[in-house]
Structure formats: C-alpha cells, structure tokens
Amino acid sequence: MTLDQALTAAVLSDDGWPYASSSPIDAQDPGRFHALFGRDSLIFSLQVLPARPDVARATLRVLAGLQGQRVDPETDEEPGKIVHEYRPRAEPRFEEMGWPVRDGELRYYGSADSTAWFLVVLAALGDRALEHELSACWRAASGWIELALERGRGLVRHGPRQASGGLVQQGWRDTTDPLRAYGGGILDAAGRVPEPPLADADTQAVTVAALRAVARLSGEPRWLSLAEQTSARIAAAFTPDTMAVDGAERPVPGAGSQLGWLLWADATAPAERAAYAERLCRPDVLTDFGLRTLSSAHPQFSPGAYHRGAVWPFDSWLGWGGLRGAGRTAEAERVRAGVLAALERLGDAPELYAVSSDGPERIPIANRVQAWTIGARFALEHRWDGRLTP
Numbered sequence: 001m002t003l004d005q006a007l008t009a010a011v012l013s014d015d016g017w018p019y020a021s022s023s024p025i026d027a028q029d030p031g032r033f034h035a036l037f038g039r040d041s042l043i044f045s046l047q048v049l050p051a052r053p054d055v056a057r058a059t060l061r062v063l064a065g066l067q068g069q070r071v072d073p074e075t076d077e078e079p080g081k082i083v084h085e086y087r088p089r090a091e092p093r094f095e096e097m098g099w100p101v102r103d104g105e106l107r108y109y110g111s112a113d114s115t116a117w118f119l120v121v122l123a124a125l126g127d128r129a130l131e132h133e134l135s136a137c138w139r140a141a142s143g144w145i146e147l148a149l150e151r152g153r154g155l156v157r158h159g160p161r162q163a164s165g166g167l168v169q170q171g172w173r174d175t176t177d178p179l180r181a182y183g184g185g186i187l188d189a190a191g192r193v194p195e196p197p198l199a200d201a202d203t204q205a206v207t208v209a210a211l212r213a214v215a216r217l218s219g220e221p222r223w224l225s226l227a228e229q230t231s232a233r234i235a236a237a238f239t240p241d242t243m244a245v246d247g248a249e250r251p252v253p254g255a256g257s258q259l260g261w262l263l264w265a266d267a268t269a270p271a272e273r274a275a276y277a278e279r280l281c282r283p284d285v286l287t288d289f290g291l292r293t294l295s296s297a298h299p300q301f302s303p304g305a306y307h308r309g310a311v312w313p314f315d316s317w318l319g320w321g322g323l324r325g326a327g328r329t330a331e332a333e334r335v336r337a338g339v340l341a342a343l344e345r346l347g348d349a350p351e352l353y354a355v356s357s358d359g360p361e362r363i364p365i366a367n368r369v370q371a372w373t374i375g376a377r378f379a380l381e382h383r384w385d386g387r388l389t390p
Contacts, residue, residue, distance in 0.1 A: 025369060
C-alpha cells in the first residue's frame with residue numbers, strides 16, 4: 001500500500017505528524033490550516049494506518065506532550081483534554097480576533113472530540129509498547145471523557161464559550177460564529193443558533209468508539225458498559241433527522257452525514273441501525289459524489305455551505321464505512337466511487353467541494369491540499385474503514 005508521495009510530503013511535519021493542510025500552493029489556495037490540529041491529525045493517522053503506522057506514533061506522541069493539565073476557560077484547556085489547535089508562532093490575525101495567544105503561541109483546546117479520536121487511534125494502532133509509554137495520557141483522556149459525559153447528562157456537550165475569541169461550537173462542524181456567510185457550524189431550521197451547551201451527533205458517535213477503545217486499552221469491562229449506556233442515551237435523544245440536541249434537550253433537526261458517523265461507530269441501537277442507514281441513503285444526502293453534510297431539503301442547506309451542504313471526502317469516508325458496516329454495500333460503493341471520481345475530476349486534495357447538477361465544483365474557501373482528504377483517498381482506494389468493531 002502506498003500513499004501519494006508528493007501530496008503527503010506537503011502535509012507532513014519534519015517530526016512525522018501531519019499539518020491539517022499544506023501551505024498555500026498558489027494564490028487561489030487559502031492553505032489556512034498549516035498547523036497541528038488534534039482532530040485532523042488523528043483522523044489522517046487512522047486513515048493511513050495500514051501504510052504508515054509511524055504517522056500515528058508521531059501524532060500520538062506530539063499530542064500527548066500538549067495534553068491539557070489544568071482548567072483554563074480562556075483556552076478551553078482541561079486536564080486530560082487533547083489540544084484542538086497548536087501554533088507555536090501564531091499569525092497576528094489571531095490576536096487581533098481575540099484568540100488566547102500567549103507570548104506569540106496559540107495553544108487552544110476548544111474541541112469536543114479530539115480527545116476521543118486520540119483514544120480511537122491509539123487502540124487501532126495496537127502498539128503495546130506505545131500504550132505503556134502513553135499510559136498516563138490515555139488514562140487522563142479517558143477520565144476527561146467520563147467527566148464530560150457526567151456533566152453533559154450522558155452526552156458530550158460544548159459551550160457556551162467563556163472568553164473572547166475561540167470556537168462557540170466545537171464538534172467537527174466547529175465555528176467562531178455559525179451565522180457567518182460561509183455556512184460553518186450548526187443552525188436550527190429557522191436559522192437560529194441552538195442554545196448551548198450543544199451535543200452534536202458526530203461527537204457522540206466518536207465518543208462511543210472511544211469508550212470501546214478504552215475497554216481495549218485497559219481491559220476493564222466497565223468501559224463497554226459505559227459505551228452501551230451512551231448508545232442508549234443517543235437513542236433516547238436522537239432520531240435519523242436530528243443533527244444535535246441543545247442545552248434545553250430540544251432536538252436540532254437536520255439529516256446529513258452525521259448519520260454515517262453514528263453507523264461507523266456502531267453508536268445507534270441495533271434495532272435502529274437500518275433506519276439510520278436508510279435515511280443516509282436518500283437522495284437529499286447521498287449524491288453521486290459523496291455525502292452531503294446537510295440534507296438538501298433542509299431550510300439552511302446550500303451546496304457550497306461549509307458544514308451545511310458541502311461534501312467532505314473524510315466525512316464521506318466515515319459514512320462509507322458506516323454504510324458498509326450496516327450492510328448497505330451498494331450504497332457504500334456508490335459513496336466510495338463517487339468521492340474518488342470527484343477527487344479525480346477536481347485534482348489536488350480539496351478540503352471540501354459542492355455537488356450540483358453539473359457534478360463536483362470547487363469552493364473558494366476550501367484548502368487545495370487537506371491532509372484528511374489525502375487520507376480519505378488512500379483509505380477508499382484500499383477499502384480501509386478504520387472501524388473498531390464492538
């Protein structure tokens with residue numbers, strides 16, 4: 001198994017962990033995520049694990065070194081939490097926007113799911129020596145998730161933000177302001193910002209996967225029990241047409257690619273799996289070129305909206321794995337072939353793209369070379385889904 005060497009070299013650091021994106025490759029490329037992002041680096045590591053386990057080792061080690069040690073509302077740091085974004089020399093724009101830059105460094109922890117991805121990748125790697133080396137780190141990470149579930153009434157929630165700058169929504173659909181024009185984050189059907197603390201479906205999915213990962217790492221069955229309890233809580237709070245649950249336990253409607261995450265993680269009740277898969281396969285979500293982040297029937301949908309309509313290759317990769325696990329092999333193959341066809345047509349490794357009646361189209365805000373798009377292409381080509389089965 002081999003990776004695209006040129007594209008991979010553009011996102012790997014000298015120490016072997018991946019930046020979220022390359023530097024700009026031309027004047028039209030934003031290239032704005034050429035930094036260490038916890039979630040992105042971990043997902044890329046999982047995607048390329050069969051060919052490059054060294055990337056996972058480097059990523060886990062660097063993130064362990066930055067793991068949260070104290071409570072700091074300004075940076076969203078908490079003990080055991082995995083960093084969201086690290087820039088040793090942050091650009092002036094971050095300080096101008098009020099982000100918590102200290103002595104020129106941005107070390108920001110506003111991610112609801114990076115900690116869970118850390119545990120998933122470590123368990124998937126299966127390196128006993130590294131597990132021993134990072135024992136204190138993964139135990140602290142599992143402690144953070146357990147605490148997050150307790151204070152979130154059985155769900156991992158994010159918000160409200162307690163300081164200036166930073167992210168107000170902190171699942172993978174993260175944003176500084178979901179009302180901004182590029183379509184980032186989660187809104188309700190009327191275009192309002194859901195009341196925090198918000199529990200998004202994507203985060204709950206990877207949380208269940210992480211709890212099973214801790215059971216594998218620790219050998220303690222109580223983590224499997226907690227995974228079952230969390231799945232039951234998801235079943236009580238979510239439906240196939242629920243994007244998130246707000247702070248008042250009201251559902252935020254919206255079918256979309258989050259259904260693929262729930263299937264990928266086996267986070268739904270077995271009796272409901274078929275219904276979730278069926279909803280994911282409807283034409284308002286499943287296109288000829290991947291899975292939409294939000295149904296085209298939703299009032300807030302736009303094909304080029306960052307998290308509310310566009311197609312992300314990494315996101316569709318998870319959905320492909322979820323559909324395959326749910327037995328929807330024909331639809332899974334449609335996702336796999338469609339994403340690969342879109343990447344072939346567009347070139348490079350775009351962060352995301354729009355799908356219209358004319359097919360896949362570039363979105364100006366999208367980075368041209370995104371690490372987890374490189375990883376998605378490799379994983380889809382080699383039919384690797386990265387799932388930790390129960």
